[in-house]
Amino acid sequence: MSDLNISKTSTTYRPVTCENCNLENLCMPKGLDKQEIGGLALLVNRNNIRQRGEAIYHAGSPFRGMIALRSGSAKLASFDQNGNELVVAFILPGEIVGFDGLATQLHNCTVTALETLNYCHLPAHKIEQLVINSPGLIYVLLQRSCNELDSQVQKMLMSRHSAEKRVANFILNISERLRVRGYSELEFRLSMSRKEIGNHLGIAHETVSRIIQLFQSRQFIEIKSKQLRIIDKKELFNFLQPIH
Amino acid sequence: MSDLNISKTSTTYRPVTCENCNLENLCMPKGLDKQEIGGLALLVNRNNIRQRGEAIYHAGSPFRGMIALRSGSAKLASFDQNGNELVVAFILPGEIVGFDGLATQLHNCTVTALETLNYCHLPAHKIEQLVINSPGLIYVLLQRSCNELDSQVQKMLMSRHSAEKRVANFILNISERLRVRGYSELEFRLSMSRKEIGNHLGIAHETVSRIIQLFQSRQFIEIKSKQLRIIDKKELFNFLQPIH
DNA sequence: CGACGCTTTGAGGAGATTCAAGACACGTGG
DNA sequence: CCACGTGTCTTGAATCTCCTCAAAGCGTCG
Numbered sequence: 001m002s003d004l005n006i007s008k009t010s011t012t013y014r015p016v017t018c019e020n021c022n023l024e025n026l027c028m029p030k031g032l033d034k035q036e037i038g039g040l041a042l043l044v045n046r047n048n049i050r051q052r053g054e055a056i057y058h059a060g061s062p063f064r065g066m067i068a069l070r071s072g073s074a075k076l077a078s079f080d081q082n083g084n085e086l087v088v089a090f091i092l093p094g095e096i097v098g099f100d101g102l103a104t105q106l107h108n109c110t111v112t113a114l115e116t117l118n119y120c121h122l123p124a125h126k127i128e129q130l131v132i133n134s135p136g137l138i139y140v141l142l143q144r145s146c147n148e149l150d151s152q153v154q155k156m157l158m159s160r161h162s163a164e165k166r167v168a169n170f171i172l173n174i175s176e177r178l179r180v181r182g183y184s185e186l187e188f189r190l191s192m193s194r195k196e197i198g199n200h201l202g203i204a205h206e207t208v209s210r211i212i213q214l215f216q217s218r219q220f221i222e223i224k225s226k227q228l229r230i231i232d233k234k235e236l237f238n239f240l241q242p243i244h
Numbered sequence: 245m246s247d248l249n250i251s252k253t254s255t256t257y258r259p260v261t262c263e264n265c266n267l268e269n270l271c272m273p274k275g276l277d278k279q280e281i282g283g284l285a286l287l288v289n290r291n292n293i294r295q296r297g298e299a300i301y302h303a304g305s306p307f308r309g310m311i312a313l314r315s316g317s318a319k320l321a322s323f324d325q326n327g328n329e330l331v332v333a334f335i336l337p338g339e340i341v342g343f344d345g346l347a348t349q350l351h352n353c354t355v356t357a358l359e360t361l362n363y364c365h366l367p368a369h370k371i372e373q374l375v376i377n378s379p380g381l382i383y384v385l386l387q388r389s390c391n392e393l394d395s396q397v398q399k400m401l402m403s404r405h406s407a408e409k410r411v412a413n414f415i416l417n418i419s420e421r422l423r424v425r426g427y428s429e430l431e432f433r434l435s436m437s438r439k440e441i442g443n444h445l446g447i448a449h450e451t452v453s454r455i456i457q458l459f460q461s462r463q464f465i466e467i468k469s470k471q472l473r474i475i476d477k478k479e480l481f482n483f484l485q486p487i488h
Numbered sequence: 489c490g491a492c493g494c495t496t497t498g499a500g501g502a503g504a505t506t507c508a509a510g511a512c513a514c515g516t517g518g
Numbered sequence: 519c520c521a522c523g524t525g526t527c528t529t530g531a532a533t534c535t536c537c538t539c540a541a542a543g544c545g546t547c548g
Contacts, residue, residue, distance in 0.1 A: 078397050082486055086401050100397070103390035108397060135379030142382060145389040146347035152396040153322050153344070153352060157330050159403060159446060163504070194527065202403060204505055209528055225513065225527085242326055407536070438495065448537055453496055469495085469545075 017041040023094045027068045027120070028140055036134045043129070045121040050074075050113040056097075059110045063101035065124040066141070069093050072117025073191045075200075076100070078109045087200035089151075090114070090174070090192055094181050099145050102127075114191040159202055161240075166201045167211040168239035171221065175230060187229045261285040267338045271312045271364070272384055280378045287373070289365040294318075294357040300341075303354045307345035309368040310385070313337050316361025317435045319444075320344070322353045331444035333395075334358070334418070334436055338425050343389050346371075358435040403446055405484075410445045411455040412483035415465065419474060431473045 018029055018041035029037045050056055050072075057064045059079055074091040078100075088109055091097055101107035105124075130137050158169050179185035190197070194212075198205035215221045220236050222229040230236065238244070260266075262273050262285040273281045294300055294316075301308045303323055318335040322344075332353060335341055345351035349368075374381050402413050423429035434441070438456075442449035459465045464480050466473040474480065482488070 078401060080401050080404075084404070086397070086404065088397055088400065099390045099393050103387045103394060108394055131379050131383045135375050135382060138379060138382050138386060139375045142386040142389060143347045145386060145393065146343045148393055149343050149389065149396065150347060150352055152393065152400075153330070153332055155400070156332065156396075157322060157324050160324075160328075160330065193525095205526090206506085206528080207504065209526095213528075437493090449494090450496080450538085451536065453494095457496075 016046060018044060021070075021120075023068065023070060027094055028066070028096065028122070028137065028144070031140055031143075032134075032136050036136050039134050040122075040130075040137060043122060043126045045123065046070075048119050048121055050117050050119070052113050052115050054113050056111040056113070056119065057101070057107050059107055061107050063105045063107060063124045064098070064121070065127060066096055066098035066102075066122040067111065068096050068120040068122075070118040070120060073114045074111050074117060075114055075192060075196060076109050076111050085199060087192075087196050090196075090200065092174075092177050092181060095177075096144055098122075099148060102145075114196075162244070163201075163203045163207050164211050164214070165240055165244060166203065167197075167208060168215070168236045170197065170201055171215075171228070171230065172233070172236055172240075175233075185230075186233070187227075190226045190228055260290055262288060265314075265364075267312065267314060271338060272310070272340065272366070272381065272388070275384055275387075276378075276380050280380050283378050284366075284374075284381060287366060287370045289367065290314075292363050292365055294361050294363070296357050296359050298357050300355040300357070300363065301345070301351050303351055305351050307349045307351060307368045308342070308365070309371060310340055310342035310346075310366040311355065312340050312364040312366075314362040314364060317358045318355050318361060319358055319436060319440060320353050320355050329443060331436075331440050334440075334444065336418075336421050336425060339421075340388055342366075343392060346389075358440075406488070407445075407447045407451050408455050408458070409484055409488060410447060411441075411452060412459070412480045414441065414445055415459075415472070415474065416477070416480055416484075419477075429474075430477070431471075434470045434472055 018027075018037050019034075021027060021029075029040060032040070048056075056067055056074065059077075069091050071093050073093075074097070075087050076089040076091055076097055078086045078088050080086065088100075091111070097109075097111050100109040101124075127138075158166050161169075174188070174190070175185045178188055192200075193205075194208045195205040198208040201208070212221070212223055215236070216223050218235070220230070220232045220239075222231055262271075262281050263278075265271060265273075273284060276284070292300075300311055300318065303321075313335050315337050317337075318341070319331050320333040320335055320341055322330045322332050324330065332344075335355070341353075341355050344353040345368075371382075402410050405413075418432070418434070419429045422432055436444075437449075438452045439449040442452040445452070456465070456467055459480070460467050462479070464474075464476045464483075466475055
């Protein structure tokens with residue numbers, strides 16, 4: 001609380017709105033005019049926090065609206081009829097979730113914090129207003145949704161490849177997404193467990209572990225627990241080639 | 245041409261538009277008011293035809309717009325860097341494709357006719373008009389896109405299961421989609437090859453063949469070449485249960 | 489009718505899983 | 519600050535599912 005007050009009285013402080021959000025062009029406003037961004041700013045709830053293990057929304061619950069992650073990371077997971085978890089995606093800052101509930105008005109997935117995170121929330125009941133007042137934003141959501149479809153197809157393509165290629169691609173994919181968002185692309189923390197990685201990639205967690213050790217033994221990466229450093233990006237890319 | 249003229253002078257003839265399309269509630273107009281449907285009718289090109297093996301659009305080509313299949317069937321396929329095909333989905337009447345090009349304005353996938361087909365086409369350049377003139381339609385597209393995402397997650401869930409469960413689920417999935425669209429759910433023609441089924445399900449075509457024969461030997465189905473009859477739907481469902 | 493592709497069936501092998509057990513890391517409480 | 523316990527991670531060995539390769543049968547279309 002005291003920290004917050006200091007910030008508020010600081011001369012450099014400005015409240016974070018959509019206009020000056022540092023996720024510009026990564027979150028929803030991409031491609032909108034200033035008027036529309038201003039309108040969006042009035043609808044969005046900012047600065048929501050979740051601790052590791054806490055959910056933002058649950059599978060089966062009514063559609064909550066769209067969520068834009070500002071910091072931290074999360075996993076998006078679905079469940080089969082027996083309650084087995086399927087990790088659909090890992091979510092990084094600037095990425096959006098919520099599409100899994102938009103069509104049916106019931107969430108298909110659960111979003112769970114992998115570490116302390118902060119997010120913006122566009123409530124479901126305000127989306128209808130946007131259809132009339134800011135159709136451009138709905139179009140942006142449509143584009144985002146289609147981006148998600150594209151990346152699902154990419155994942156489907158990867159599922160045809162060996163476990164080694166999947167892990168190499170996974171590391172490079174996280175690296176690239178962090179780079180685009182201004183984080184270090186060569187050194188970062190894997191906030192998810194081996195089990196969650198394996199679940200997401202469709203391989204056993206023991207296999208993930210073996211392959212990570214293999215990459216380390218070949219000096220492609222250095223791994224200490226969850227801390228990852230990419231030593232030889234080129235060799236990781238080579239792993240994706242047909243010869244392997 | 246002469247057939248067309250006969251139709252036009254026939255007293256029972258009415259041009260097919262979005263207002264009287266027999267795909268009502270399956271194609272895009274779902275949830276739109278009459279004015280919007282009328283507006284859409286002016287933008288859509290109807291009665292496009294492709295023969296078996298011909299493409300509606302190709303991966304890598306500029307976004308053509310949205311396609312609603314009216315009759316026949318198609319496959320939606322992506323390709324990896326080595327040109328290997330990945331069958332992303334099979335498309336049945338009333339279903340929509342085109343999302344793979346909407347975000348990037350370049351198609352990610354190729355759509356190929358599996359048999360003679362007929363489709364409606366909403367051209368790409370007219371979609372921008374819709375954002376302003378008929379935001380409701382963009383919202384419908386967003387919902388459809390999210391439906392696609394949901395079904396991709398379902399496919400991801402199935403990929404965790406055995407080859408037998410995948411084939412059982414595939415047959416039941418086609419059956420259900422045909423039923424919803426008013427076709428026979430127990431007897432139909434599989435317009436795709438075993439190879440394409442295997443590619444889509446992530447298993448070898450020999451495995452598909454073996455499992456289809458297994459199902460036939462157990463009297464769950466009857467298969468003659470591509471003609472399929474479901475004899476015991478319940479037993480196919482049983483195959484999806486954990487005990488198997 | 490011949491050729492080609494699709495489908496079926498068999499045999500052997502490879503990659504990944506499962507099971508098991510020990511090492512390690514982390515958070516808690518003494 | 520260290521001991522402790524729990525969950526995560528690593529490593530090994532045996533097993534299994536499915537793939538690959540091969541060849542024959544079938545269907546279809548020019």
